Amino acid sequence: MSESAGKTLTIAAVLCAVCSVLVSGAVVILKPRQEFNADLDFKKNILMSTGLYSPGADINEIFKKVEPAVVDLDSGEITDIDPRTFDSAKASKDSIPSNIDSAGIKQRARQQVVYFVKNEGKVELIVLHLVGKGLWSTMKGFLTLEADGNTVRGFQYYAHGETPGLGGEVDNPAWIAQWKGKKVFNENLKPAIDVLKSKVPEGIAHAENKIDGISGATLTMVGVEGTFNFWLSDFGYGKFLEKFRAQNPVAQAEVSNEN
Numbered sequence: 001m002s003e004s005a006g007k008t009l010t011i012a013a014v015l016c017a018v019c020s021v022l023v024s025g026a027v028v029i030l031k032p033r034q035e036f037n038a039d040l041d042f043k044k045n046i047l048m049s050t051g052l053y054s055p056g057a058d059i060n061e062i063f064k065k066v067e068p069a070v071v072d073l074d075s076g077e078i079t080d081i082d083p084r085t086f087d088s089a090k091a092s093k094d095s096i097p098s099n100i101d102s103a104g105i106k107q108r109a110r111q112q113v114v115y116f117v118k119n120e121g122k123v124e125l126i127v128l129h130l131v132g133k134g135l136w137s138t139m140k141g142f143l144t145l146e147a148d149g150n151t152v153r154g155f156q157y158y159a160h161g162e163t164p165g166l167g168g169e170v171d172n173p174a175w176i177a178q179w180k181g182k183k184v185f186n187e188n189l190k191p192a193i194d195v196l197k198s199k200v201p202e203g204i205a206h207a208e209n210k211i212d213g214i215s216g217a218t219l220t221m222v223g224v225e226g227t228f229n230f231w232l233s234d235f236g237y238g239k240f241l242e243k244f245r246a247q248n249p250v251a252q253a254e255v256s257n258e259n
């Protein structure tokens, strides 16, 4: 090997070593910052579903009102598992019988984190995590219900791969706005969200459960409806919401007034 080729190889090797030290150093140094930003983004999405977020707001400050808890979906009880360390992705999963799997997810963790928004110790809002298939992707989001455990305050997807301008319109604030005030259960307290092909006609019966569809996105809409109705069923948060209503006088009064 000539002397100049040896030098070139030595320089290349030194450069590689320096670059790998720089890249690994950057990863280590930036990790806390990335974790901080991921945590802030997660909180922001929860707050967006509650309607408590506004651009420029201090997310950590508003999030002080939010109390997470781990719920056992089979019993509907709040567990004593620490929600700060619980990871539902790593928790043991149950298969979902295909005849009730309208979310198309095949399995779900028995325990899930729910978030209570409290004011002076009283629950004002309940935030539920939802996962379900759209046309192209698994769509993940948060649904916020009022203290009656039935009325929608808002919702927000934070991850999906639907087509921008078609299924991706699930992120359109104008489409999301119509959900506020809708009821997720019918008068028999069965999951009843019904996403129509187009606009909800004036005066139609049970309009409180019906949502305007997005044109050109019927298959994503089928996914949204299936996701909501699965997670509100007894295999999802149904038992938890039933227990919550039984223990919460506000929820009991509001549900009986509606019937």
Ligand SMILES: Cc1cc2nc3c(=O)[nH]c(=O)nc-3n(C[C@H](O)[C@H](O)[C@H](O)COP(=O)(O)O)c2cc1C
Residues within 6 Å of the ligand: 135, 136, 162, 163, 164, 166, 167, 168, 214, 215, 216, 217, 218, 219, 220, 221
């Ligand atoms: C490139 C491409 C992307 C599409 N993306 C979506 C989508 O994200 N969600 C969806 O429901 N339909 C999507 N569609 C349309 C579906 O194939 C189907 O035609 C549509 O869901 C039917 O809805 P409509 O009855 O409202 O027209 C897409 C079609 C094409 C060609």
